[in-house]
Amino acid sequence: xxxxxxxxxxxxxxxxxxxxxxxxxxxxxxxxxxxxxxxxxxxxxxxxxxxxxxxxxxxxxxxxxxxxxxxxxxxxxxxxxxxx
Numbered sequence: 001x002x003x004x005x006x007x008x009x010x011x012x013x014x015x016x017x018x019x020x021x022x023x024x025x026x027x028x029x030x031x032x033x034x035x036x037x038x039x040x041x042x043x044x045x046x047x048x049x050x051x052x053x054x055x056x057x058x059x060x061x062x063x064x065x066x067x068x069x070x071x072x073x074x075x076x077x078x079x080x081x082x083x084x
Contacts, residue, residue, distance in 0.1 A: 002028050003040045007055050010045040017043050 004024050021041040028039045046054050056074055060067065064077045 001038050001040075002032065002034060003042070004028070005042045005044060007044045007046050007059070009048050009051070 006020065006024075021043075024041050025036060025039045028034055029036055052074075060071060060074070061077065064070075070076065
């Protein structure tokens with residue numbers, strides 16, 4: 001039962017979020033062979049001033065080895081990014 005949490009800065013419209021949730025759901029169902037009813041998508045808005053403390057440090061830097069896609073900003077664990 002995949003549950004996808006999208007953390008983002010405030011300011012995106014409900015229509016944009018709905019389209020993104022639909023796109024994520026389509027990707028999960030087609031690639032992982034789950035039914036539409038098995039997928040849930042949530043959005044958590046985080047203010048830019050809180051991003052480092054609430055997202056970057058715990059979810060990105062703290063789980064660096066689990067990232068499927070690294071961000072192009074901020075230092076990595078030892079500032080050694082995967083070769084591009």
